[in-house]
Amino acid sequence: MAAAIRKHSKVILSRAKFIEQNLRHFTVGQSLLGNTWFIYDKAKKKKDFIPVEHPIKIDKTPEAELQPIVIPDKIERSPTAILEALASTVRNDINQPMYSSIDDPYLYCNSDFLKKNNMAAKDSGRKTARMMMSMYPEYITQIWEEPLPEVWRDIVQGYVHKEPSEAALLERIAKRKVSDAIQVYEAVNPKSQLSQETIEKFLELLCVFNNQSPEIPSDVQQFIEPPSFIKDAPFPAVTWQKESLAEQVFRDLPVKTTAAYCYLIRGMATYFNKNGAMSLFREMRAANLTADVLTYNDLLSVASLDLETMEEVILEIETLLKDMAASNVKPNVQTFNSVLFSCNRVSRWSGCKKFALSVMSEMKALELEPTLATYLQMLKIFYDIKDKSPKTKNADLFLDILNNMESKEYQLTCENDLLFFRMAMRVITTHLPDAKIALRLHTIFKTGKNSDLVGHRQLQFTYYLDLISLIAQLEHTDVVMNLYQSVCPFIFYPTSDIYLMILENISLYNTFQYIPVIYTDIQRGNYFVDKNFALTFFKTLAQHKHEPTLQGQLCDIVQSLLAVWKLKQEKMHQLPAIDGDVIGEMIIIHLNNDDHVKACELFELYKHTRSLRKTSPSALSLSKLAKKLISVPDYNAAKNVMTTMLALDYEGIPDLVETCLDLLALPEEERMYLEGLARSAPSKTISESTSSSSESSSSDSDSD
Amino acid sequence: MSVSQIFPKSLPVSSFFLAFRGISTTSSVCKNRKCGVPKVTPFRTHPLTYEEAQPPSKIYVTKGWLSWNTSNLYEEKRHAETTFEDLIIRKFMFGTWHGILASEVVIKRRHNMIVLAFLASMEHALQRQVYFLQGYTEELLTNWFKCPVKVELSAVSSKNDVIFKKI
Numbered sequence: 001m002a003a004a005i006r007k008h009s010k011v012i013l014s015r016a017k018f019i020e021q022n023l024r025h026f027t028v029g030q031s032l033l034g035n036t037w038f039i040y041d042k043a044k045k046k047k048d049f050i051p052v053e054h055p056i057k058i059d060k061t062p063e064a065e066l067q068p069i070v071i072p073d074k075i076e077r078s079p080t081a082i083l084e085a086l087a088s089t090v091r092n093d094i095n096q097p098m099y100s101s102i103d104d105p106y107l108y109c110n111s112d113f114l115k116k117n118n119m120a121a122k123d124s125g126r127k128t129a130r131m132m133m134s135m136y137p138e139y140i141t142q143i144w145e146e147p148l149p150e151v152w153r154d155i156v157q158g159y160v161h162k163e164p165s166e167a168a169l170l171e172r173i174a175k176r177k178v179s180d181a182i183q184v185y186e187a188v189n190p191k192s193q194l195s196q197e198t199i200e201k202f203l204e205l206l207c208v209f210n211n212q213s214p215e216i217p218s219d220v221q222q223f224i225e226p227p228s229f230i231k232d233a234p235f236p237a238v239t240w241q242k243e244s245l246a247e248q249v250f251r252d253l254p255v256k257t258t259a260a261y262c263y264l265i266r267g268m269a270t271y272f273n274k275n276g277a278m279s280l281f282r283e284m285r286a287a288n289l290t291a292d293v294l295t296y297n298d299l300l301s302v303a304s305l306d307l308e309t310m311e312e313v314i315l316e317i318e319t320l321l322k323d324m325a326a327s328n329v330k331p332n333v334q335t336f337n338s339v340l341f342s343c344n345r346v347s348r349w350s351g352c353k354k355f356a357l358s359v360m361s362e363m364k365a366l367e368l369e370p371t372l373a374t375y376l377q378m379l380k381i382f383y384d385i386k387d388k389s390p391k392t393k394n395a396d397l398f399l400d401i402l403n404n405m406e407s408k409e410y411q412l413t414c415e416n417d418l419l420f421f422r423m424a425m426r427v428i429t430t431h432l433p434d435a436k437i438a439l440r441l442h443t444i445f446k447t448g449k450n451s452d453l454v455g456h457r458q459l460q461f462t463y464y465l466d467l468i469s470l471i472a473q474l475e476h477t478d479v480v481m482n483l484y485q486s487v488c489p490f491i492f493y494p495t496s497d498i499y500l501m502i503l504e505n506i507s508l509y510n511t512f513q514y515i516p517v518i519y520t521d522i523q524r525g526n527y528f529v530d531k532n533f534a535l536t537f538f539k540t541l542a543q544h545k546h547e548p549t550l551q552g553q554l555c556d557i558v559q560s561l562l563a564v565w566k567l568k569q570e571k572m573h574q575l576p577a578i579d580g581d582v583i584g585e586m587i588i589i590h591l592n593n594d595d596h597v598k599a600c601e602l603f604e605l606y607k608h609t610r611s612l613r614k615t616s617p618s619a620l621s622l623s624k625l626a627k628k629l630i631s632v633p634d635y636n637a638a639k640n641v642m643t644t645m646l647a648l649d650y651e652g653i654p655d656l657v658e659t660c661l662d663l664l665a666l667p668e669e670e671r672m673y674l675e676g677l678a679r680s681a682p683s684k685t686i687s688e689s690t691s692s693s694s695e696s697s698s699s700d701s702d703s704d
Numbered sequence: 705m706s707v708s709q710i711f712p713k714s715l716p717v718s719s720f721f722l723a724f725r726g727i728s729t730t731s732s733v734c735k736n737r738k739c740g741v742p743k744v745t746p747f748r749t750h751p752l753t754y755e756e757a758q759p760p761s762k763i764y765v766t767k768g769w770l771s772w773n774t775s776n777l778y779e780e781k782r783h784a785e786t787t788f789e790d791l792i793i794r795k796f797m798f799g800t801w802h803g804i805l806a807s808e809v810v811i812k813r814r815h816n817m818i819v820l821a822f823l824a825s826m827e828h829a830l831q832r833q834v835y836f837l838q839g840y841t842e843e844l845l846t847n848w849f850k851c852p853v854k855v856e857l858s859a860v861s862s863k864n865d866v867i868f869k870k871i
Binding site: 130133152 | 789831835842851
């Protein structure tokens with residue numbers, strides 16, 4: 001067919017052929033009249049014709065044969081299913097500024113302290129605004145007489161049902177207003193005006209919130225304050241209100257249903273009133289009522305309270321579990337978590353660990369998948385982080401847990417899940433200091449969305465603090481910096497101690513190429529305001545002479561910090577702690593770069609700035625500078641340096657004078673001056689290993 | 705039909721011109737447009753931001769509007785209300801962010817939300833002060849106007865950074 005199409009030929013195509021021919025590469029100059037093609041040029045390239053099925057098929061089926069259109073059933077999806085599907089198509093860089101911070105480089109919150117501080121300031125602003133509104137309500141009123149949005153209606157206009165009634169009570173229950181609901185309940189006659197169902201709902205409200213209005217913290221407040229660990233206390237105080245309204249409401253109930261019993265037992269157990277909960281449970285069982293699994297779980301979580309031996313604890317727990325089995329109540333993961341939680345309180349008692357293992361095997365037998373909270377309780381029972389004894393713990397159980405968790409993604413099931421990763425990392429640093437285990441845990445942490453389960457800001461900070469402090473001591477710099485660059489500076493901002501560890505690591509493995517990477521973050525964190533930190537940092541930089549590019553970068557770092565120091569001289573706010581010691585190290589860094597001009601400038605800066613003369617540059621740095629200046633030669637500058645050395649009572653001047661007299665042709669007057677210097681100075685030669693007048697540290701400098 | 709038939713003698717003369725005013729053949733005064741153009745100082749020392757430097761005639765040519773809303777579109781409501789609220793917001797922002805504001809406040813309305821965008825000078829402000837004012841402004845204006853108000857600011861190191869030219 002293709003071969004038959006020639007220039008100026010006329011081709012008549014059917015509709016189907018026309019569509020087929022569209023697949024071919026004709027050159028320009030085609031015109032179509034009806035189904036007739038006039039080809040003005042040849043096809044560009046001969047191609048084998050591949051017949052394709054007609055894409056548009058008009059099926060001329062008689063109406064009788066038409067199949068009915070079957071609309072598929074609606075698939076039930078969550079309201080956020082489409083958003084989740086869309087979110088799964090993109091992936092953001094998690095190492096980015098905190099979402100709640102202002103999106104501006106000046107206002108990013110890097111360190112944990114800044115995150116907390118700035119969010120506290122924001123919360124403080126909100127509180128101030130609320131206070132202003134309560135102080136001057138006449139100024140801040142509704143401006144326009146237009147109907148308010150629904151959310152504002154409650155705040156401004158109050159409840160819909162203002163008079164005490166069942167509807168009013170239900171309205172307050174729905175809005176979780178405990179004290180208002182109590183007022184309405186006391187104003188109505190429960191027996192005549194309220195139904196059994198409404199009273200049960202009211203009872204549930206009282207039991208959940210312990211008969212008092214809850215203090216609901218704002219989102220910012222939750223971010224600032226660490227989570228409460230009251231529930232983890234081994235012997236928590238009973239916080240359930242004695243002879244409370246909930247108990248009275250329960251007593252006044254016309255019919256004591258299973259739900260009513262369950263609400264009250266759960267309330268008592270949650271607020272650690274074990275005796276009350278257990279006696280009510282026995283009363284419930286005597287009335288031949290069966291508790292639900294949630295009630296059993298709460299009872300199991302307080303089972304170990306007020307008992308003296310492990311045997312009693314085991315007996316109590318087993319009694320409840322057997323009762324569950326007798327009542328045909330199926331346990332869930334939370335049931336076993338509650339048992340382990342109960343065991344955790346008595347984890348130091350003999351027999352506890354054995355019982356915990358038997359619980360885990362029972363859980364396995366029931367084919368229940370452990371959650372993070374389960375593993376958390378196991379870690380707490382077997383690896384007590386408060387146990388400071390030097391005895392090494394067995395890592396087998398921990399490794400088994402890691403093996404089970406490998407490449408699994410976990411969901412949030414209860415608030416204890418949020419504590420697992422932080423606790424596991426703390427266990428590693430306390431009992432199993434092994435970088436490989438820590439990195440394995442971190443790999444699990446990075447699987448899927450597990451990193452969301454670290455929970456609170458403070459837990460995230462302590463997790464990374466433990467991880468990086470362990471890795472920085474035990475692993476190669478490449479591993480450390482790989483981790484560092486994945487989380488710094490926005491997810492985790494290291495403390496100055498961590499930076500000192502990283503500097504030690506860099507010095508140990510001679511990986512100074514990472515110095516420019518960490519310098520920016522150190523500078524952003526204003527860690528140079530600490531004198532010891534600044535000195536250690538520049539001492540590390542001055543240790544060796546590096547290849548020219550890297551050495552140039554190190555010199556740039558010096559100049560950059562000096563520029564910041566000069567800029568902040570006026571305000572004296574967050575001024576880098578530069579003094580004579582640090583200047584000495586900076587001189588060595590420039591000399592390592594064969595840049596005696598910058599080194600001389602630094603020396604002049606030291607000479608002419610009073611604030612820098614609190615401490616003196618090391619003898620080694622001045623000696624190196626003098627040698628370099630003699631070799632350049634720059635006699636006047638060298639003479640200045642040697643005079644300063646004499647004023648500082650440094651050794652090694654005679655050697656320098658001798659070199660100077662040998663190499664330079666000086667007038668007699670100058671020679672006599674130098675000889676006078678040599679006679680006045682101590683004669684001992686400065687060794688390469690002596691680095692500072694105040695502190696001596698080893699130096700492998702090979703710059704000269 | 706004479707003029708006296710249309711207008712009785714009791715009416716003022718100005719009403720005559722009002723009724724017959726058609727195309728003006730005199731030169732345009734343009735006083736409303738002129739008042740938006742700042743005057744040049746003798747030694748050209750008055751600094752202007754980019755927004756101030758562009759005359760009103762350049763709106764939508766080289767600069768945008770400071771209030772973004774749909775109140776003035778056909779059959780939309782709340783023309784006066786929106787303008788008045790914007791006035792309150794500008795007064796409030798000028799007083800609350802005193803010494804920090806480095807530009808005019810751009811007020812954007814999207815659905816029921818008001819977004820305040822502006823430049824903040826960090827010359828005399830600490831980070832935590834800005835966060836405090838952000839929380840304060842959002843909470844107060846939200847409760848006042850009964851709709852969510854968000855502050856979306858950008859920081860500049862100094863007010864000198866926003867000087868476009870001096871006149």
